[in-house]
Amino acid sequence: MGKNIVEKVIENHLISGEMKAGEEIAIKIDQTLTQDSTGTMAYLQFEAIGVPEVKTKRSVAYIDHNTLQAGFENADDHRYIQTVASKHGIYFSRPGNGICHQVHLERFGRPGFTLLGSDSHTPTGGGIGMLAIGAGGLDVAVAMAGGPYHLTMPKVCKVVLKGRLKPWVTAKDIILELLRRLTVKGGVGKVFEYSGEGLQYLTVPERATITNMGAELGATTSIFPSDEMTYAFMKAQGREDEWIELRSDEDATYDEEIVIDLSTLEPLVAKPHSPDNVDTVKNVGPIKVDQVCIGSCTNSSYLDLMKVAQILKGKTVHPDVSLVISPGSKQVYTMLAQNGALAHLIDAGARILESACGPCIGMGQAPATDAVSVRTFNRNFYGRSGTMSAKVYLASPEVAVATALSGVLTDPRELGEYPKVEMPKSFVINDNSIIPPSETPEEVEVVRGPNIKPFPINKELADRVEGEVLLTMEDNITTDHIMPSNAKLLPYRSNIPHLSDYCLAPVDPTFPGRAKKAGGGFLVAGHNYGQGSSREHAALVPLYLGIKGVIAKSFARIHEANLINSGILPLVFEDETDYHRIDKGDVLVIDNAREQVSGGNIITVSNMTKGYDFEVRLAVSPRLRDVLLAGGLLNYTKKNA
Numbered sequence: 346m347g348k349n350i351v352e353k354v355i356e357n358h359l360i361s362g363e364m365k366a367g368e369e370i371a372i373k374i375d376q377t378l379t380q381d382s383t384g385t386m387a388y389l390q391f392e393a394i395g396v397p398e399v400k401t402k403r404s405v406a407y408i409d410h411n412t413l414q415a416g417f418e419n420a421d422d423h424r425y426i427q428t429v430a431s432k433h434g435i436y437f438s439r440p441g442n443g444i445c446h447q448v449h450l451e452r453f454g455r456p457g458f459t460l461l462g463s464d465s466h467t468p469t470g471g472g473i474g475m476l477a478i479g480a481g482g483l484d485v486a487v488a489m490a491g492g493p494y495h496l497t498m499p500k501v502c503k504v505v506l507k508g509r510l511k512p513w514v515t516a517k518d519i520i521l522e523l524l525r526r527l528t529v530k531g532g533v534g535k536v537f538e539y540s541g542e543g544l545q546y547l548t549v550p551e552r553a554t555i556t557n558m559g560a561e562l563g564a565t566t567s568i569f570p571s572d573e574m575t576y577a578f579m580k581a582q583g584r585e586d587e588w589i590e591l592r593s594d595e596d597a598t599y600d601e602e603i604v605i606d607l608s609t610l611e612p613l614v615a616k617p618h619s620p621d622n623v624d625t626v627k628n629v630g631p632i633k634v635d636q637v638c639i640g641s642c643t644n645s646s647y648l649d650l651m652k653v654a655q656i657l658k659g660k661t662v663h664p665d666v667s668l669v670i671s672p673g674s675k676q677v678y679t680m681l682a683q684n685g686a687l688a689h690l691i692d693a694g695a696r697i698l699e700s701a702c703g704p705c706i707g708m709g710q711a712p713a714t715d716a717v718s719v720r721t722f723n724r725n726f727y728g729r730s731g732t733m734s735a736k737v738y739l740a741s742p743e744v745a746v747a748t749a750l751s752g753v754l755t756d757p758r759e760l761g762e763y764p765k766v767e768m769p770k771s772f773v774i775n776d777n778s779i780i781p782p783s784e785t786p787e788e789v790e791v792v793r794g795p796n797i798k799p800f801p802i803n804k805e806l807a808d809r810v811e812g813e814v815l816l817t818m819e820d821n822i823t824t825d826h827i828m829p830s831n832a833k834l835l836p837y838r839s840n841i842p843h844l845s846d847y848c849l850a851p852v853d854p855t856f857p858g859r860a861k862k863a864g865g866g867f868l869v870a871g872h873n874y875g876q877g878s879s880r881e882h883a884a885l886v887p888l889y890l891g892i893k894g895v896i897a898k899s900f901a902r903i904h905e906a907n908l909i910n911s912g913i914l915p916l917v918f919e920d921e922t923d924y925h926r927i928d929k930g931d932v933l934v935i936d937n938a939r940e941q942v943s944g945g946n947i948i949t950v951s952n953m954t955k956g957y958d959f960e961v962r963l964a965v966s967p968r969l970r971d972v973l974l975a976g977g978l979l980n981y982t983k984k985n986a
């Protein structure tokens with residue numbers, strides 16, 4: 346029987362398990378990437394594993410998130426990552442070289458390879474035909490040490506792209522359309538594999554916009570075939586020798602299929618505060634906009650910014666709008682500078698930032714009180730911009746730039762003729778900001794600044810798990826709620842004690858204090874708990890606060906894995922009506938916890954305060970049960986070493 350692309354790549358990397366949707370499989374990882382805000386933790390964990398040199402084909406440490414350096418903390422973390430990378434066989438992409446996903450696509454991504462990254466937007470690599478998956482830092486550390494990556498064999502959903510996009514309608518609108526149809530939990534347990542005649546018009550950077558934001562569907566990843574377009578991109582990057590063809594077989598089968606007629610799409614936006622709150626620009630209408638941000642790993646490629654430059658050329662940004670632009674990589678930045686496009690951006694009044702995540706992760710450019718910000722990014726979660734009262738809309742660079750000129754949300758089709766930007770025959774290649782690992786690692790001293798504090802490690806699961814319900818929450822709580830990231834907090838990603846004072850504060854500012862006073866307890870939540878970022882801080886900080894279990898209607902994939910890796914029980918209500926019976930302050934007990942966890946899928950929990958029992962599900966593999974019994978993945982790995 347024919348195979349789809351996902352099956353082909355997984356089969357090539359399969360270490361154990363059966364390729365049956367829902368089963369646990371283990372795959373070999375060819376490449377890893379980390380970025381600085383999850384990287385410090387990932388490398389501390391890699392050091393704790395004790396393998397001297399990475400066993401992957403290529404591992405790269407990027408610095409792109411924390412680049413503000415308002416104090417010594419960021420610079421300390423950068424120095425730690427640079428030295429630890431040099432010592433252990435890891436390439437180091439210096440601050441300023443660009444956003445990890447953009448640079449990885451340009452310089453390292455390879456069709457048919459597997460990539461594991463400590464960032465939820467690692468699936469960007471699917472644009473070049475990689476099986477690229479986001480994970481917590483500990484999973485990436487294990488992969489660097491040569492261990493397999495365990496995941497649930499996903500369902501494969503074929504997305505057929507029919508026809509061709511109309512002018513001013515973009516790749517961003519394709520993924521927004523999917524989010525509109527499927528919602529932020531519609532992709533859980535799935536990989537989206539793209540196909541159809543529409544592919545021939547989509548360049549690799551455009552494909553990467555789609556696979557990047559596929560993360561917002563909750564998907565395991567998304568992937569495009571490797572075809573002529575992929576070849577052209579890799580050739581232009583001087584890497585055509587790394588190209589292979591990768592297509593699904595004629596008779597390949599899929600678990601699901603979705604058809605999108607590209608010719609019917611129009612410019613879309615995601616309204617506050619969720620990437621799936623999608624409507625047409627027309628329907629939302631000309632609302633007044635205070636800020637426009639163009640950049641992020643979703644939309645900061647050469648093609649994106651050249652279009653923006655052409656539209657801005659000779660014009661002036663609206664006086665009430667602050668327009669900021671961050672080119673995705675040094676390559677993009679250099680090319681814009683060399684061909685003069687950068688001058689059009691500056692001349693029009695745009696504020697040009699360095700090649701980094703910047704405002705996307707709240708590192709500066711927090712909007713004014715109650716301001717409306719239109720961003721080409723992938724997430725508009727509540728508070729993520731750094732301003733709680735801000736309203737963030739997500740859109741294509743075309744919508745963003747049209748809006749920056751007019752001062753109100755604008756359908757770019759009003760601008761007239763669509764700018765024509767060709768994919769360059771060759772990109773400017775200069776990898777001088779990527780530092781190879783040391784050839785004499787024994788001489789490299791790993792430098793640790795005072796901001797780097799030990800991370801918490803759990804104990805073996807107790808036989809009686811008892812605690813108070815410290816918080817009950819609604820659906821779609823993001824990791825930005827659980828462990829906020831902004832210019833003030835991001836410098837403390839290697840300092841769990843400091844972060845613990847801010848855990849879940851956007852939901853309830855009294856939570857950290859109450860959790861500390863109670864010495865820990867349980868969390869209760871609705872559907873899709875922990876969507877968004879891969880930051881394992883959203884598990885490590887609750888662990889530090891003594892959280893023993895989270896009982897939810899459902900979990901987001903990476904966060905659930907991070908909870909298990911930390912030895913925190915991720916439990917799902919067997920009967921969702923029990924969600925309404927629990928109140929903050931109720932004391933819950935799991936008796937015979939060890940036996941129940943190793944025993945089977947159903948666990949009985951007693952609500953001591955209200956005097957009733959209810960059932961929760963722990964639908965995980967036997968291996969993960971052992972991880973939970975051991976008190977997390979590090980303990981488990983040490984025990985089994």
Ligand code: MIC
Binds near residue numbers: 382383878
């Ligand atoms: C994000 O976009 O939320 C981040 C910041 O890149 C995170 C990683 C992090 O929290 O450090 C992600 O996507 O995983």
Ligand code: SF4
Binds near residue numbers: 410464701702706
């Ligand atoms: Fe950086 Fe934003 Fe991309 Fe996350 S989504 S990697 S913060 S640019």
